[in-house]
Amino acid sequence: MSLPHILLGLTATPTSGYELKQKFDTTLRHFWFAELSQLYPALKKLVKEGLAEVETMPSEKGPDKKLYLRTAAGREELLKWLSTGPGTAPLRHPYLAQVFFLNEHQSHEQAIKFMEDLLTRIKGTCQTLQAIEDGWKDEDGGYPNQLNDDDFFTQLTLDAGLRVNKAYIEWCETSLERLKARAEK
Amino acid sequence: MSLPHILLGLTATPTSGYELKQKFDTTLRHFWFAELSQLYPALKKLVKEGLAEVETMPSEKGPDKKLYLRTAAGREELLKWLSTGPGTAPLRHPYLAQVFFLNEHQSHEQAIKFMEDLLTRIKGTCQTLQAIEDGWKDEDGGYPNQLNDDDFFTQLTLDAGLRVNKAYIEWCETSLERLKARAEK
């Protein structure tokens, strides 16, 4: 059950559900996805459990905001989660499952097309991540080892995302070579 | 919605729910997890939709088996899934989320411990995958490029798992070095 804990991590300063969604879509996108419609009830539940507090504030644009701020108990709960050790989610990788059954195609052409599509897509996400890191490099002279703790750990997750994506790209490329060699026979 | 399609892929020959679960736990474990209690209703649904057929057979050990076999329509549905292009599931990586908040710890010691635990665990899964690949090498002289199509694509998914796990190991190791360097200051 990670989402509530992530929200406790993000509400160290007062933040609205809408703002949190933007954070998921930018800074956390390479390791967590959440729907806005999922955040609102989750935040409400944190308040009910005494792990966060709400305050309603007028917004500059649009309707009132509700700013959520974790309580001391909320921070405790977050620390508890961190000290349970590395968490896991059951593996579910749809495109690897598809690769597993690619032999069902009559010809290798379609398998090759599949892998080429996959390669294009992974290269795209890799570039997105790279762009974020590059932006960081420009802003910050001491990048990456002089970063403050906040940014240091954020950069660690970015680095993980980049390395994994690069590994997938190499895998796609050598797989394509192998497939093409088989197709010629 | 991948699980039904995976089951259609696995029921090219008559197979029981119990046997399918074993397949998930051995051959598919590096890219998909499913509970047994999830498989039974899913198989039933495939039959209802005309994508598979059941036949009850006495078992050598224990109670009767129900052998599921995909129909022609079932195979069509599988091919349709494959030709929709690479699928994705929304990203959810609990331990990366935890790394993101590791700055909440007062000292770096706990962060270092977290990464060490993670490294140990990832090394373990990597060894499991390596053992499978090694077993394959022994059995098969022409490994990996002379494999038949079935085994070739299975090996591709294994290769993906190994590469990604190795990327994570390298990430853990360099992250630990960087963390330790910061802790000394």
Place this chain on the structure above:
DNA sequence: TGGGCCATGTAACCAGTTACATGATTGC
């Protein structure tokens, strides 16, 4: 006046987990 962004939410649904229930066969 119409689209995009700001901002909140609910309800129905689907996928997956956990807990429980049943019972045969095999080997110690």
Place this chain on the structure above:
DNA sequence: GCAATCATGTAACTGGTTACATGGCCCA
């Protein structure tokens, strides 16, 4: 006689998705 493995399932619940609803503000 008991534990492990073989074999099938159901029910309650949780986590997440999709679709829908509301309405203000800003800019072209």
